[in-house]
Amino acid sequence: MLSALGPHVRTILTPNSVLLVLCLDHLPAASAKDDEEPRCKPMLREILITSCLLRNRVSAxxxxxxxxxxxxDLEVKVKDLEKKNSEMEERLSTLQNENQMLRQILKNTTVSRRGSGSTANGEGQ
Structure with a gap:
């Protein structure tokens, strides 16, 4: 397709794309010959289309x-959040176990105080 553009177009290959350079000096003047004008317009149209396609390719x-x-970046954030979530779940489990243990100690302490307190009150009276 690029070779069909003719001698008026020079292609430059870059690492990411192809750059078309239009050499207007070599194009025939529009007023010079009326019979060359229809041939020139499709060539310019093709150059513009090719240029648009190349810009679109680069943009894409x-x-x-x-x-x-x-x-x-999202994958890095997901890994970080998963790690933090795991740490927080571990901390939650530890705190729940500690809470359960403290409740049991409180319950045992309360029961033993009630038992010894009522016995002491009953014996004294």
């Missing part, structure tokens, strides 16, 4: 790269 590639970076 940049969007894919942004998306990849965004997803990588």
């Amino acid at each position: 590639q940049q969007a894919r790269e942004r998306k990849k970076a965004y997803l990588t």
Whole structure:
């Protein structure tokens, strides 16, 4: 497709895309010959279409790269949050066990005080 554009277009290959350079000096003047004008317009139209397609390709590639970076960032955040969640679940379990143990101690202390307190009151009277 690029070779069909003719001698008026020069292509430059870059790492990410192809750049088309239009050499307007070599194009025939529109007023020079009326019979050359119809041939020139389709060529310019094809150049514009190709240019648009290339810009679109570059834009799409940049969007894919942004998306990849965004997803990588999200994956890092997910791993971090999963780690924090695991730590918090472990802490919750520890606190629940401690709470249960303290409730049991409180219950045993309350029962023993009631038992010894009522016996002491009953014996004294």
